[in-house]
Amino acid sequence: MLGAMSESWRAVARVGDVRRGDVIAVEVDGVQLVLGLDGERYFATQRRCVHQGGDLAEGIVSRGHVVCPQHGWRFSTESGEAADAAGFCLATYAVRVVGEQIEIDIARGGKQA
Numbered sequence: 001m002l003g004a005m006s007e008s009w010r011a012v013a014r015v016g017d018v019r020r021g022d023v024i025a026v027e028v029d030g031v032q033l034v035l036g037l038d039g040e041r042y043f044a045t046q047r048r049c050v051h052q053g054g055d056l057a058e059g060i061v062s063r064g065h066v067v068c069p070q071h072g073w074r075f076s077t078e079s080g081e082a083a084d085a086a087g088f089c090l091a092t093y094a095v096r097v098v099g100e101q102i103e104i105d106i107a108r109g110g111k112q113a
């Protein structure tokens, strides 16, 4: 029938599991991601860096970017775009907070509250 919105939000963590400026590894439906807290805003991206596969779960968040620990490339926590290399971009995913629970929907791109 018409208009049935697919509900594919998955609980991945609880508020307080991620400290401000940090990222943690999470998994949604077998997909490896990172969940981070940039100021007051949660974000999610793919876990492996698009440069040479650095583990972003070992990275940090700084000034609106998640920073890869391997070579220091910075990626926007909103768009996933690399600040240091044109054309490189991480996949980003929608994140929402429901009560004390943080949820990700890998069927949706980022930039969601």
Ligand code: FES
Binding pocket: 049, 050, 051, 052, 053, 054, 068, 069, 070, 071, 072, 073
């Ligand atoms: S592997 Fe991430 S910056 Fe090189």
